[in-house]
Amino acid sequence: xxxxxxxxxxxxxxxxxxxxxxxxxxxxxxxxxxxxxxxxxxxxxxxxxxxxxxxxxxxxxxxxxxxxxxxxxxxxxxxxxxxxxxxxxxxxxxxxxxxxxxxxxxxxxxxxxxxxxxxxxxxxxxxxxxxxxxxxxxxxxxxxxxxxxxxxxxxxxxxxxxxxxxxxxxxxxxxxxxxxxxxxxxxxxxxxxxxxxxxxxxxxxxxxxxxxxxxxxxxxxxxxxxxxxxxxxxxxxxxxxx
Ligand SMILES: Nc1ncnc2c1ncn2[C@@H]1O[C@H](COP(=O)(O)OP(=O)(O)OP(=O)(O)O)[C@@H](O)[C@H]1O
Ligand SMILES: [Mg+2]
Numbered sequence: 001x002x003x004x005x006x007x008x009x010x011x012x013x014x015x016x017x018x019x020x021x022x023x024x025x026x027x028x029x030x031x032x033x034x035x036x037x038x039x040x041x042x043x044x045x046x047x048x049x050x051x052x053x054x055x056x057x058x059x060x061x062x063x064x065x066x067x068x069x070x071x072x073x074x075x076x077x078x079x080x081x082x083x084x085x086x087x088x089x090x091x092x093x094x095x096x097x098x099x100x101x102x103x104x105x106x107x108x109x110x111x112x113x114x115x116x117x118x119x120x121x122x123x124x125x126x127x128x129x130x131x132x133x134x135x136x137x138x139x140x141x142x143x144x145x146x147x148x149x150x151x152x153x154x155x156x157x158x159x160x161x162x163x164x165x166x167x168x169x170x171x172x173x174x175x176x177x178x179x180x181x182x183x184x185x186x187x188x189x190x191x192x193x194x195x196x197x198x199x200x201x202x203x204x205x206x207x208x209x210x211x212x213x214x215x216x217x218x219x220x221x222x223x224x225x226x227x228x229x230x231x232x233x234x235x236x237x238x239x240x241x242x
Pocket of ligand 1: 182183184197200202203205206208
């Protein structure tokens with residue numbers, strides 16, 4: 001099994017998790033497989049039908065707006081299922097030598113429109129320095145950072161500020177994703193990593209559950225600090241590759 005990182009809880013590398021957390025993630029995996037089976041295929045059929053109707057509509061038809069909205073919602077559902085599926089499938093992923101700056105920069109690139117949307121600034125520190133080598137799965141690491149960045153963007157008020165800090169010291173890489181957004185009430189902080197816990201209307205509540213799975217799968221740790229009305233900081237520590 002060498003050359004592979006275990007991401008999925010319930011398998012050996014997830015032993016750093018508490019039993020209840022591990023069980024919760026295993027439940028997510030089962031649920032994801034069920035969702036995929038029950039939702040994916042009909043969703044594809046719906047999309048194809050909607051597209052056929054769209055093609056037949058005259059260009060000026062007012063129904064086009066509604067159709068476009070329906071198609072967007074189908075797309076969103078599909079993404080939700082894909083996210084859940086990623087957990088279910090993530091039992092074993094590659095263990096490549098990755099410069100942590102690469103997935104981090106990609107995630108920043110993908111998340112930038114979300115910050116632009118609220119006219120927010122994203123301050124980036126520590127990414128011009130030397131390479132930060134870790135062992136792991138580049139795509140999963142990008143997903144991890146994207147989930148955190150999107151949460152930060154979604155927590156911001158207009159013209160808010162957020163940032164990313166990368167540091168490598170004493171055998172580990174530290175990444176902090178912070179925002180001066182709405183923050184999280186103390187009594188809710190313990191639940192944010194739970195699968196399907198969400199306070200957002202459009203949220204699936206999988207973002208941080210996946211993030212935690214990816215971090216522990218890479219032999220790392222993830223922590224959160226938050227103050228309502230002031231902001232939130234997520235800290236990740238990953239072992240540096242030797
Ligand atoms: N940076 C943040 N600031 C404020 N609240 C946050 C932040 N990150 C997470 N949360 C809280 O934790 C909840 C869970 O986050 P998570 O990313 O798992 O799910 P989500 O963002 O609601 O949905 P999804 O990521 O699946 O689209 C959020 O609904 C929100 O209440
Ligand atoms: Mg999220």
